[in-house]
Amino acid sequence: MPNPNPPYFVHFSADPVSSATIDHSQAAPGGSTRRAGHTSISFRGKGGLTWQPETGTLRADGLVPFYFSSVNVHFRLTDYIVAITSDYPAGSCAYNATMRHEVDEHIVNPTRIMYGFRDPLVTELNTLRLPTRIAPQWVHPSQVADVEKRYIEKVGQIIQGYRNRVSAALREAKAASDSPASDQRVYKQCPIEEWKRP
Secondary structure (H helix, E strand, O other), rough: OOOOOEEEEEEEOOOOHHOEEEEEOOOHHHHOOOOOEEEEEEEEOOEEEEEEEEEEOOOOOOOEEEEEEEEEEEEEEEEEEEOOOOOOOOHHHHHHHHHHHHHHHHHHHHHHHHOOOHHHHHHHHOOOOOOOOOOEEEEHHHHHHHHHHHHHHHHHHHOOOOHHHHHHHHHHHHHHHOOOOHHHHHHHOHHHHHHHHO
């Protein structure tokens, strides 16, 4: 597992499954009468880039050392809501099978997918070297804002690319998990009468 080079700090995190809110109040979770369950999650990639620029003491030649003390990247999965149709009594085979599917396919699997992008992201960020305290870039004070902007725009492009890739991978996984073939694997776990709904 590659480590981010200074000044990067890369944080991938996912809320624990136990934090999920369980909704057993709807007959049609997600607005679909076909669905036995529906899970929503929030991918917090937007706004996940923060940084701290610094400048040091003015040199005799009129230049100052510019560097970043930190550039923080945050990707997070949070706000899980698992809805199971109210047509299936809590604790029934159909309820439990649906719950397992929702948790495994729509919380655990997305978490695995998101974390799979961590190492490639770190590797790519490490190719974009940023000035640090021990290796600053000497610039005229009037250039500091422009230099900072250019660096952060480059970092932002990398981050946005990975946000887009993670989001696309999550959408593809959701479509596969909600396919008829996936549904059949869930239905086979219980007697057919368990799945009959009013």
